[in-house]
Amino acid sequence: MLGLSIREVSQALKEGRLSATELCRKCINQIERTRFLNAYITITEEQAMEQAQRADDRLRTGKPLGSLDGIPFSVKDNFCTENIETTCASIMLKGYVPPFNATVVQKLLDQGAVLIGKNNLDEFAMGSGSTDGAFGPVRNPWSYAASYREQSRGDPDSDWVIAGGSSGGSAAAVASLSSFLALGSDTGGSTRNPGSLCGVVALKPTYGLVSRHGLIPLVNSMDVPGILTRSVHDAAIVLRTLQGQDEKDSTTVQAQSTPHSIPEDFDIRDMCVGLPKEYHAPDLSKETLAQWSRVADMFEKAGARVREVSLPHTQHSIVCYHVLCCCEVASNMARFDGLEYGHRSAVDSSTDAMYATTRHEGFNNVVRRRALSGNYFLLKQNYERYFVKAQQIRRLIAEDFKRVFSSGVDVLLTPTTLSDATRYSDFIQEDNRTRSTQDDIFTQPVNMAGLPAITLPTGISHRGLPISLQLIGQTLQDWKLLTVAHWLEQQVNFPMIRFHGDSNEREVERSVSERTHITGL
Template identity: 75%
Template sequence: MNVLRLSIAEVSRALREGQLSPTELCRKCLNRIKRTRHLNAYITVTEEAAMKQAEEAEMRLQNGTPKGPLDGIPFAVKDNFCTENILTTCASKMLGGYVPPFNATVVQKLLDQGAVLVGKTNLDEFAMGAGSTDGAFGPVRNPWSDAETYRQHGGPEAQTDWVITGGSSGGSAAAVASLSSFFSLGSDTGGSTRNPGALCGLVAVKPTYGLLSRHGLIPLVNSMDVPGIMARTARDAATVLGILQGQDMLDATTIPSLPGQPDLPEDFDIKQITVGIPQEYHAPGLSPEVLGQWCRVAGLFEEAGVQVKPVSLPHTQFSIVCYHVLCCCEVASNMARFDGLEYGHRSPVASSTEALYAATRHEGFNHVVRRRILSGNYFLLKQNYERYFVKAQQVRRLIADDFSKVFGSGVDVLLTPTTLSDAASYRDFMQEDNRTRSAQEDVFTQPANMAGLPAVTLPTALSSRGLPIGLQLIGRPLQDRKLLAVAHWMEQRLGFPHIRFHGDHQEQETTSTTEEREEGTTAVGA
């Protein structure tokens, strides 16, 4: 058994019972990061700090005073969350050398629980993208493409056409999927955790807006950004959500914690819910395989006695256009702070203040960020403000009203696709421009952000290419735990497979003599 495949509950039990020490576990995760560096999942690996945190967790466990279920558990954080004394880049030249003096609230909550931070993960620059291909540190590779490579060729060196992770939290997804961390934090503005979660075979949670603090999350779109959670199971995600939720005096948009126990109920009665199938999500370009899984899971619900009924969200067709207008407007506002004067990159051009601003921003931002800033400033011009920004806000209200009407009719959960297909190859994905790719990849996910609703994606099966296919559940506001309970019910019946790479059959129980061989074989698990 490879301990890196265990769930949070299983590895926590092993740590408490002395079957494994936090330092051993941390070392295994750090070795895994080294062995899977070709995935480019991490920007910064915090090896020294992680080992120190693991040693402190080990002392607590030996003294019988663990801080909680995450004590000694390694995790990773997307590199747009501030981390005290640790480089934070947003995968951009603009933030080169920036080391925050504080932790984001969600990061601090995890550290307060004894979780061990092993590194900061790669992303699209400032979280603007749908493939984790547009960051300053290069693209992230999907660990599942390695599975096929190992089967056919025997190693990552033989890769010729790997597949993307999705974005923008692709590094966080690759970290969990490649077993170098037990869970990770991403950010979700229009699907940036759910999209890579689906393409990498993970459970990915976008909480109700305001349930998790955004303090210390470098903003993209303040009115839609939420910290997201990536894990291998719904129960793992629920454990992390229970720790992260709650009001934060440093974020005025936060709301109190959900009532009740953070863990999922053992006796959840699936027959008590009603599942809605939104007809507008049968979108152009939806692959037959994703459609087949959508129908299959709807059938599983019906066989279990759940009422499944078609519903309509009529303004969905306008959602992606509305999202891009509002996104660009808030990007233009948020990116204005990066001027080269206070922190980050500064151009040597000094002929005038205006020239310094222009040169710094041209050098520091990539073409994707610059294009969104220009678009947002255009939408916000006095002569365009009513036509674009105000109109988009009005359509956003209609989109939210559609969800309210459906949930008001007795529907508890919406079942939808997460992505149009399985993961695209890097070669095919890069043939489209960033805006087109984002519109295609976020079509099913961004409406939940527009309405502030909780949503979760989970893997259902493998495609004919051997890549994960995920489906999405969208719930009522503050019904995050019920949503995860439904996802857990689905998990138990879908039997999503574990992919084992070439050489995994040689793995044994972890010992000092087999550790190097074990960590040298790359693996992906759901």
């Protein structure tokens, strides 16, 4: 049951073969069984059961609100949720309870979806491992999968791998079968990175297609609510619900007409797939490179046109991204001063002393360093040299993509991460900035250009961990991107996660065997 797709579970709910309250209870029980993953900061059990009961009442009368009615979901804890604590995994916001829902959360609730919890993350979404939050690191569910345990033969308590970040809790929730969908935020790859490492589908929509209202900002000009699911079809269902203009977010655009569902008989021979030569990074693992080549060959053998393309300013992208990121972080973090909400220092000798102590106590080293760097870049004597230059390079990066797509390329195929998931003990040997520079190398150019991108698992490494690839589309061509991704998903037939020694394993395998084919986790 927990391994089924949203579409399959929705059908079971409508036909009365399953109740929303039963489904909600199973998800909450799964959260408890996988507590060691630390994927959730807050579990909203009481509210969830009430929402599920209302869904049952609607389903019983044959008046469901939509395809998500009764479907459990979770949300990264940097989206505001009415009357539910929202912390951004930071001491600074511990105890903050918003009086409103983020637009994307409200849209899901309006469709009858059931909110079961708030997911863990890197503090204020600054990181690539979900290891730098105030509530501890997130563990990748594949650390406990049968395939990884058979290969590693190590102690699960010391040999576990990271979930990726900063939306690691959201990805782990979907991968561990406790949530059918989760919302993350994607600023430089923060949805696609953990989606890749946890072996789930992660969609970063076109900038402006989905409202940012109620998403506590990191980088306003790049932030996009992301969607994590177990299949491309599920991601499409969620995007159809979330897309469109929002009067509370002036950057949103009207969604173009979209098909009712992704076509099953799509002819890939009409597509041209580009392979950016600059994405052959020096540290790219041999296994990831092999997957990239294998999938490119898969497209070509099916009749698609596959050709090498060039994005020459990619080499400057990561530096440009970090300058702009720090600048906007400095601006956005300035609002957290201890006066109106969140943490406030007990120091009262002066207002300045209270500000300084509050921010020192409330922010971790990662946030403080980025804010300090941003303020340095924005100094009057540095503004032209750093911020303006970075904006100019950002324009060149966007023009690279535009030129490639105008040459007839429909989608780009790239790696998502350099390798499969890293062991936690190895990951924490380097500082956050270095780790983010390495892990965001393939993902952040998309945010700089505002393009849609999706990552999906395509194979298993020799360590028994997922390897995923990224597809990048043209602006507002999200549905074409989803269609190509669905075609690829059908070809690779990625296996369902099997937890080592889990008594729930048979139930998951039985439910999956009832499906026509396996689509993601």
